[in-house]
Amino acid sequence: MSPALLEIERLTKSFGGLHAVRDCTFSVSEGEVIGLIGPNGAGKSTVVDLVSGFGQPDSGSIRFAGEHLVGKRPDVISRLGLIRTFQTPREWRNLTVMDNVLLARRRFASESLWRSMTRAGRIRRAEDADRVEVRAILQRFQLAELKNERAMRLSGGQKRLLEFARIAAAEPRLIILDEPMGGVNPVLGARIGEAVGNFAADGRTVIVVEHNLPFIEKTCDRVVVMDLGEVIAQGPFSGLRDNPRVVDAYLGMDQSHD
Amino acid sequence: MYWVSIFTEAGIFAILALGLDVVWGWCGDFDLAFYGYLALGSYMTFVLAIGKPVPPVKYIIGWHLPVPIAIVLADVVVVGLAAVIGAIALRNLRDIYFAVTTLGAVSALYLIVQNYTPLFDGFNGVFGLINPGQAALGLTYNGYRIVLLLVALVILFLAYLLVQRLSRSPFGRMLRAVREDERAAAAYGRRVFSAKYRAYLFGAALAGLTGGLFAIFISAFNPSAWSPQELLVIYAAILVGGRGNPRGVILGVFVVYTGFVELTRFLPSPASRPEFGPSLRQILIGLLIILMLRFRPEGIFRERPGVDREPGARPGPFRARAAATSPGSPPAGPAVAVATGADVLPRAAEPAEAGEGLAGRPARGAPREGHAAEDGGMQ
Numbered sequence: 001m002s003p004a005l006l007e008i009e010r011l012t013k014s015f016g017g018l019h020a021v022r023d024c025t026f027s028v029s030e031g032e033v034i035g036l037i038g039p040n041g042a043g044k045s046t047v048v049d050l051v052s053g054f055g056q057p058d059s060g061s062i063r064f065a066g067e068h069l070v071g072k073r074p075d076v077i078s079r080l081g082l083i084r085t086f087q088t089p090r091e092w093r094n095l096t097v098m099d100n101v102l103l104a105r106r107r108f109a110s111e112s113l114w115r116s117m118t119r120a121g122r123i124r125r126a127e128d129a130d131r132v133e134v135r136a137i138l139q140r141f142q143l144a145e146l147k148n149e150r151a152m153r154l155s156g157g158q159k160r161l162l163e164f165a166r167i168a169a170a171e172p173r174l175i176i177l178d179e180p181m182g183g184v185n186p187v188l189g190a191r192i193g194e195a196v197g198n199f200a201a202d203g204r205t206v207i208v209v210e211h212n213l214p215f216i217e218k219t220c221d222r223v224v225v226m227d228l229g230e231v232i233a234q235g236p237f238s239g240l241r242d243n244p245r246v247v248d249a250y251l252g253m254d255q256s257h258d
Numbered sequence: 259m260y261w262v263s264i265f266t267e268a269g270i271f272a273i274l275a276l277g278l279d280v281v282w283g284w285c286g287d288f289d290l291a292f293y294g295y296l297a298l299g300s301y302m303t304f305v306l307a308i309g310k311p312v313p314p315v316k317y318i319i320g321w322h323l324p325v326p327i328a329i330v331l332a333d334v335v336v337v338g339l340a341a342v343i344g345a346i347a348l349r350n351l352r353d354i355y356f357a358v359t360t361l362g363a364v365s366a367l368y369l370i371v372q373n374y375t376p377l378f379d380g381f382n383g384v385f386g387l388i389n390p391g392q393a394a395l396g397l398t399y400n401g402y403r404i405v406l407l408l409v410a411l412v413i414l415f416l417a418y419l420l421v422q423r424l425s426r427s428p429f430g431r432m433l434r435a436v437r438e439d440e441r442a443a444a445a446y447g448r449r450v451f452s453a454k455y456r457a458y459l460f461g462a463a464l465a466g467l468t469g470g471l472f473a474i475f476i477s478a479f480n481p482s483a484w485s486p487q488e489l490l491v492i493y494a495a496i497l498v499g500g501r502g503n504p505r506g507v508i509l510g511v512f513v514v515y516t517g518f519v520e521l522t523r524f525l526p527s528p529a530s531r532p533e534f535g536p537s538l539r540q541i542l543i544g545l546l547i548i549l550m551l552r553f554r555p556e557g558i559f560r561e562r563p564g565v566d567r568e569p570g571a572r573p574g575p576f577r578a579r580a581a582a583t584s585p586g587s588p589p590a591g592p593a594v595a596v597a598t599g600a601d602v603l604p605r606a607a608e609p610a611e612a613g614e615g616l617a618g619r620p621a622r623g624a625p626r627e628g629h630a631a632e633d634g635g636m637q
Binding site: 053073078079090091094096098104108127148 | 424443449
């Protein structure tokens with residue numbers, strides 16, 4: 001197995017008296033697709049927030065590509081090559097689809113105030129290559145016709161695709177998807193599964209937080225199961241059915257899939 | 259000469275509005291301290307240019323610099339004050355909390371200037387910047403006033419070119435992304451505070467410049483010449499012209515200034531109630547803001563997002579709409595909504611078809627906006 005890209009160790013976070021995450025430990029290897037599952041309130045989203053810097057743990061450590069993430073701001077963590085999504089697509093509503101994806105290219109140097117004043121022409125020319133690339137990405141996600149529309153105009157499903165187009169444009173090392181299948185119809189679901197597969201094929205590491213177990217079974221190499229803030233099991237999906245704790249906590253209520 | 263004066267004033271305030279629009283229109287920060295930057299720029303220009311105070315008049319510095327240099331130095335001081343206020347107010351405060359903090363800052367500035375006489379001579383204020391350069395240029399009074407108008411318009415034009423360039427640059431795009439969704443912007447590596455802070459200082463620099471020009475225009479400055487609530491007119495002008503659209507902002511200032519000055523000129527002003535005119539003006543501006551928000555919240559000119567053009571093609575301005583109605587796109591939903599421009603209530607404006615998934619099936623469980631509060635659950 002290749003070395004761990006993300007190592008989470010004894011992560012703990014409580015809100016008041018509520019232990020959202022307790023002693024959570026797991027790691028993710030480079031190139032793996034991991035499913036993070038568990039019932040509502042298990043602490044999955046809190047783990048995502050802690051890893052991406054949108055919250056600070058009470059204790060524990062998070063290492064990503066050798067860097068300690070605890071105490072770092074979300075933008076700093078993102079610049080290390082980690083992109084996360086949120087439970088609802090968070091498009092920049094009044095910007096065009098094109099601009100949404102161009103922003104995900106993350107050309108920070110061209111966003112300097114001074115250079116934008118003095119080197120506007122050069123920046124614009126440098127952006128042309130990105131525009132070509134982004135047009136191809138939009139084509140892939142069937143958003144090409146809508147590139148000059150404001151993102152708020154898109155349907156719910158198209159907003160999901162825009163989210164994936166942005167990730168594709170960002171070319172991160174680690175992708176954390178927080179419930180990518182929420183409110184998605186089966187056809188779109190298949191496309192999202194395909195997109196996750198493509199990320200994996202490009203060698204990117206993916207963590208999927210999801211309630212849709214068939215989707216997890218299809219796309220993930222390995223599953224981490226959480227309940228009440230703790231990791232209660234991890235391993236290949238097929239092995240989880242025999243784990244009484246998992247069945248009790250989660251799978252038990254979802255027999256219909258088998 | 260009356261109209262020369264009106265247009266000069268409108269031209270000067272259009273520069274202020276351009277700066278305020280960067281802060282409010284692009285970044286979404288409702289800043290109430292902004293008029294303080296104009297005032298400080300004005301005061302500093304005076305004390306740097308009018309020479310030593312003659313007792314009993316008191317004020318700081320009292321240099322006798324050429325006016326353009328005084329304006330530049332004054333602007334540096336203004337940006338310094340904005341750097342302090344912005345560092346406190348922009349760090350974690352947003353929306354109403356930011357507005358209240360900046361209002362507190364400008365109120366403190368107002369009270370200090372009013373009551374601490376060694377600074378800018380309190381209520382008496384500073385004066386004596388009477389048509390600087392008129393003699394050197396050999397101009398009559400009226401000639402000087404026309405030249406001043408031209409200078410104001412030229413500086414406004416240069417400021418417009420600069421702001422327009424920034425508006426279309428990756429910097430402007432990034433600020434708008436931060437405005438639209440801070441968390442998503444941070445998730446894509448944007449330093450939210452730094453972005454807002456840089457925009458704030460840029461806006462304050464334009465406000466300070468406005469203050470310098472205003473000093474020349476009115477040749478005396480004291481607490482009765484400004485108050486923090488003057489800013490309301492500028493906000494109204496931005497709203498009328500089009501928030502986030504530099505051209506619209508300038509148009510808005512000229513419409514509101516000339517419109518209101520002309521309207522209120524014919525209002526009766528009984529001698530027993532001298533406050534009647536100004537009060538009515540405030541009421542009318544409030545009414546204007548309400549009407550704009552109700553009927554055309556995007557203003558006369560809407561903020562224009564960047565249009566991506568394929569190389570080679572030289573499309574007309576309506577290409578964006580044409581593309582949306584072309585065969586490959588989903589059933590007319592988006593195009594109809596664009597054509598009416600009524601996307602202020604996006605949920606309501608979206609026809610039912612727009613809710614369809616790509617495959618043409620209705621996406622019943624499409625994510626709803628109301629869920630936004632769920633993700634994260636912590637700040």
